Amino acid sequence: MKLQNKKIPEAEFLKIREEVLKSWKTGLDSQLDLDNAVKYLKTVPDYKNFAIKLNQAKANGTTLVQPRAGVPELDVHIKLLNYLEECGADFLPSTVDSYTRQNRYIEAQKGLDESVQIQRALLNGFPVVNHGVTNCKKVFESINVPIEARHGTPDARLLSEIIHASGWTSNEGGGISYNIPYAKSVPLEVSIINWQYCDRLVGYYEERGIKINREPFGPLTGTLVPASISNTIMIVEALLAAEQGVKNITVGYGMGGNLIQDVAAIKALYTQTIEYLEKFNYENMEISTVFHQWMGGFPQDESEAMALIAYSSSVAALSKATKLISKSPHESIGIPTREANGLGVKASKFIVNMLKDQSMADSPELESEINQIKAEVDCLLNAILKVGNGDIAIGIVEAFKQGLIDVPFAPSNCNAGKILPARDNDGKIRILEFGNLAFNDEIKEFHRKKIEERAKSENREISFQLTVDDVYSVSEGKLIGRPKKVRV
Amino acid sequence: MKLQNKKIPEAEFLKIREEVLKSWKTGLDSQLDLDNAVKYLKTVPDYKNFAIKLNQAKANGTTLVQPRAGVPELDVHIKLLNYLEECGADFLPSTVDSYTRQNRYIEAQKGLDESVQIQRALLNGFPVVNHGVTNCKKVFESINVPIEARHGTPDARLLSEIIHASGWTSNEGGGISYNIPYAKSVPLEVSIINWQYCDRLVGYYEERGIKINREPFGPLTGTLVPASISNTIMIVEALLAAEQGVKNITVGYGMGGNLIQDVAAIKALYTQTIEYLEKFNYENMEISTVFHQWMGGFPQDESEAMALIAYSSSVAALSKATKLISKSPHESIGIPTREANGLGVKASKFIVNMLKDQSMADSPELESEINQIKAEVDCLLNAILKVGNGDIAIGIVEAFKQGLIDVPFAPSNCNAGKILPARDNDGKIRILEFGNLAFNDEIKEFHRKKIEERAKSENREISFQLTVDDVYSVSEGKLIGRPKKVRV
Amino acid sequence: MKTIVIGVIGADVHAVGNKIIEYTLNNAGYNVVNIGVLSSQEDFINAAIETNASLILVSSLYGHGEIDCRGMREKCVESGIADILLYVGGNIVVGKQDFGHVEEIFREMGFNRVFAPGTPIDNALGNIQQDLGE
Amino acid sequence: MKTIVIGVIGADVHAVGNKIIEYTLNNAGYNVVNIGVLSSQEDFINAAIETNASLILVSSLYGHGEIDCRGMREKCVESGIADILLYVGGNIVVGKQDFGHVEEIFREMGFNRVFAPGTPIDNALGNIQQDLGE
Ligand code: B12
Ligand code: B12
DSSP, rough: OOOSSSOHHHHHHHHHHHHHOOOOOTGGGGGSSSHHHHHHHHHHGGGGOOHHHHHHHHHHHHOOEEEEEOOHHHHHHHHHHHHHHHHHSSSSSOOOOHHTTTTTTHHHHHHHHHHHHHTTTTTSOOOOOHHHHHHHHHHTOOOOOEEEEEEOOSOOHHHHHHHTTTTTEEEEEEETTTTTOOOOSSHHHHHHHHHHHHHHHHHHHHHHTOOOOOOOOTTSSSSSOOOOHHHHHHHHHHEEEEEEEEOOEEEEEOOOOOOHHHHHHHHHHHHHHHHHHHHOOSSOOOEEEEEEEOOSSSOHHHHHHOOOOOOOHHHHHTTTTTTEOOOOTHHHHSSSSSHHHHHHHHHHHHHHHHTTOOOOOHHHHHHHHHHHHHHHHHHHHHHHHHHHTTOOOHHHHHHHHHHHOOOOOOTTTTTTTEEEEEEOSSSOEEOOOOOTTOHHHHHHHEEEEEHHHHHHHHHHOHHHHHHHHHHHHHHTSSSSOOOOOOOO | OOOOOOOOOOOHHHHHHHHHHSSSGGGGGGGSSHHHHHHHHHTSSSGGGHHHHHHHHHHHOOEEEOOOOOSSSHHHHHHHHHHHTTTTTTSSSEOOOHHHHHOOOHHHHHHHHHHHHHHOSSSSSOOOOHHHHHHHHHHHHOOOSSSEEEESSSSHHHHHHHHHHHHHOEEEETTTTTTTTTTTSHHHHHHHHHHHHHHHHHHHHTTTTOOOOEOOTTTTTTTSSSHHHHHHHHHHHHHHHHHHTTEEEEEEEESSOOEEEEEHHHHHHHHHHHHHHHTTTSSSSSEEEEOOOOOOOSSHHHHHHHHHHHHHHHHHHTEEEEETEETTTTTSSSSSSSSHHHHHHHHHHHHHTTTTOOOOOOOOOHHHHHHHHHHHHHHHHHHHHHHHHTHHHHHHHHHHHTSSSSSSOOOOSSSOOEEOOOOOOEEEEEEEEEETTTOHHHHHHHHHHHHHHHHHHHHOOSSSHHHHHHHHHGGTTHHHHHHHOOOO | OOOEEEEEETOOOOHHHHHHHHHHHHHOOOEEEOHHHHHHBHHHHHHHHHHHHSSEEEEEEEHHHHHTTHHHHHHHHEEEEEEEEOOOEEEEEESSHHHHHHHHHHHHHHHHHHOOTOOOOGGGHHHHHHHHHO | OOOOEEEBBBOOOOOHHHHHHHHHHHHHTEEEEEEEESBOOHHHHHHHHHHHEEEEEEEEOTTTTHHHHHTTTHHHTTTTOTTTTTEEESOOOOOOOOOOHHHHHHHHTTTTOOOOTOOOGGGHHHHHHHHHTT
């Protein structure tokens, strides 16, 4: 199959589908028959439909909270979700284990079996594919809010089939955002084609009157990702999804740490996503935004972690993001207990409720940061479209190949890995080494100046050490990794 | 003695002093001899001097953290302070018990003795006067940061003598702020005269080259206090203190809950305090600000309380207040354990450190709120000066009598208690019932309009119920006490 | 219309809850006699006698409740209102203590109902109705 | 100059720490062979044999470390590098567990040093120096 940004014809989709369902035994379940699945999805009440609940939140200007959570065993997983719902989670997740993410179902099965046996989780998530539709429906039927699969799977076709047929009305991911940070050697063409399939499935349901939400994964590597780079990828994935018939999309962003830049990023993301969808004539699109609490290394101290969670929540609320993904006070240590996870949800809910009538005041600083991000995104998208001869799918693959777009710290071979980010004197994320990034000279000059200002004020050279210091800084309780003062 | 805003002549001060020292046996300690005290205070190193550390923080633009803490027994109290210092407290407090605050030393002694006996605190603070200079010096010598007495004492003359002679270089309070919220039937003249004495004592030390900080208590009743009212009282107390020779003053403000209003309040407070001190020709004044984390009813849930603590800290950091008073996750229940208190300190420190390079962006909304507060303060101060024929001390007493200035929910008989505050649609604190408050018509009209907007949007009448709902709201996780939706 | 005496005992100046309690009980149809903050046991008892009250509702927020409330029932007995209902609520002891134990201490002092920290007055309306029989 | 093989084991893609470890060990004067994320036991062992490494420094962040590391020492023995130093660190098990117990599990698997969650590589430099004897 040749990659292009073109809706997969239904017949072709159904043909590929046959192969997909054969890739693991749970794919053969008759509940995966599309007519059955459509029938089941039609019974999903509005309050358990992800897309509908998001639309309502957007209309009310509220920010809803969703944790991450997933444990291998069915019963324990259901109890975990019930508990988080009690804590106030507006949306529930099922975070999928890492073997499943790499389609290693045999290892996932081993991990699941042994976890059951020794009564201790050996997997870092809920292996949806191994559990199959019956169990996933049990999960769905045990809760009272919409549920989404959250994973990081370059080939999530079978996974997507199973979750949607089970009433899960949202799927996180995308051909770029679930490859670049989550794989080493999966070609970008392949993951994009796979995700075109996942989007086409949603389009299929959409055509039958079933609303399903899709959520590209904004934070990418979670580590000093410049807003314009993640926003660009969000817009590309939104365009790819829209082409396959997806209507309800939540574009995402992972907190950077500077209040103004974070609010600007969400605002720019929202407007530009809509702008580009309109430019390419996708109609009746429903766009919302998701803000991820700090995605880099967390502080170990639990009260500090709680403080960071609360601070992240206030930024989300002030930015008016539609959804907020919460973390827990155990973040730096390991998968949280359900109690720790619940503490994160409660703290987050408290803040978004408390701040629901407030938003970030318009200011020259905010406006100029929004404009900066927008200009950078336009620049990157122009470059992508250019190398793709107008085809965004071809363009993004080529752009990654040439390093025109580049994600810091990404493990993927498809990523050039040449740019180096660092914070400026306000803590805004800028770029100190551009590699081949498709920024114009004016933008590069702006970044250079900002980084120089900081280096000068710290009396040191511009080097990778700045980046390294900024990777550690938040977990050490600072936003900017200033050189440690040497005591005399 | 007749009240007026006039520096107490040294001879007169020393004469009153003789009486003051006789009011409880610990006053007779020879360590209270002023020459001894001056000698002792001269040994206090800079890093343990409150005023000097505040000046440094202001110069660096950082926000330093101080908890509240006090238990009856000396050893337990010292351990508590050591623990909080380990948690990162930049300044330490000794919160004084409520009997001492009312000069009921006999009851304080009973409470102290029984607490020692049953090994459980029966007093809500550290009874400084009963402990006397020797014990207070032990406290001071056991810690490595500056320490302040925090109380709520209309007549704190003996208390102030004891703490300063023990090396404690800051004293919270003031003739208004430690009467109106803290007493029922102490005449304002009396508490002001008493606090002129406390200020004169600081002036005495100041004349001998010893820097001591004074901190009027900004939050007052902690409950829906309009910023202009508390700021006015802060400025009055700063003027009263300056007249007695105080040079280093930290004016305070208790968080209201709306981000813009809170930042505006701190900014207006700082500028206007300086403005008025200059207007009355007080020279070489060192002014800093203190932001109090949410002072009203706290949520019971500890993760919610932590979230509120963290949110409060971000507001403080963005406002660039010099000091932040932290709360604990036990706030709504009772005096915190030292661990709970430490959690609050750590969370607060984390946030002020993380945000230290950021401040609130200038915006039209912020500017107009600053101007609003300033205009209201000018209006109130004009009225006070007018009824005092230019004497601020006489004026404030008279203004309270006439209700020209009025504090919501205050227990004092000197307070008219006629105004009713409530939030507007952004959560900013406004006034719905003015009583005799000395606002001009334009200002009143502004408040009326704001409250009307809210009432209209909630489809209800303007009444005390708005105020009541807003008193409860934050502890229930909302800023604005909207009417509860009746489910059908 | 039954009469309830309310106030805040001891050296306690927490006035907000007290004002809200007055408002809430008034709305609920009681005759409320509010003696305010910084009130002694005697203040409560005198007010109750003068107004022929059915219930004394003591608030203590600041932590000294245990000391301040001791002997109050005995004083009621001495003053001839032995059977008057006594409630206490607010934050009645210092710190976060096991409430079962705290309740016991105050029950032994002769309080008919003892409320956990943060119980808003609204949640006690049911008890009041029940006890005052209306 | 001693050689250290570093990488992230199993289906784990956490790349940030790995890049920082490379940078830090390089700065500390070692010859670093970085096999990156998503590496199998075999990948580590082959790299160690090829480069005559003194130490294999295994990172596992994602929680499956326990499954992924089992049998690694045995494979080293089979491959003729029985005595090579094996370190493991990161977030090596699922969740917040008692670290004493976790350390035991990995020591029994034959790891010479086992690091608690969040121990930055800088804190292990002393151990490396000591063990590699320089
Ligand atoms: C950023 C991040 C991500 C990014 C990673 C991007 C990328 N490709 O690199 C994304 C978002 C993609 C991600 C995905 C996932 N993550 Co993740 N992630 C993190 C996070 C927040 C920070 C990691 C980081 O970069 N830290 C900064 C670097 C510098 O520190 P470091 O990685 O800890 O490495 C240092 C030290 O550990 C040490 N070190 C590392 N190895 C070794 C070895 C030795 C011998 C020594 C001495 C030292 C040492 O030195 C390094 C440098 O100082 C951590 C939590 C945290 N720490 O706060 C979770 C965390 C590691 N992730 C976790 C999980 C579970 C996942 C997911 C499964 C999704 C999920 N369930 O949430 C997927 C897994 C994908 C996969 N297949 O691997 C868990 C692991 C849980 C556990 N062990 O119980 C953590 C702990 C979060 C949590 N509490 O749930 N993650
Ligand atoms: C605002 C406040 C203040 C203000 C009070 C202003 C004023 N004059 O009213 C100021 C700042 C002056 C203040 C001072 C002090 N305070 Co104060 N304060 C508070 C705070 C934050 C809110 C109280 C409030 O107004 N709540 C809102 C109202 C509506 O609720 P409420 O008071 O709880 O009342 C409701 C219910 O409790 C209930 N209720 C009350 N009484 C009764 C009785 C019955 C029978 C029933 C059924 C119900 C009931 O109904 C009310 C209405 O719904 C509380 C902590 C909290 N709750 O979050 C601490 C708190 C009460 N304060 C406390 C303390 C210790 C003090 C000080 C000693 C200073 C200090 N150490 O920090 C001084 C004491 C001064 C004195 N002599 O009394 C402690 C008490 C500790 C304890 N019991 O262990 C608390 C709990 C904070 C803490 N955790 O340390 N405080």
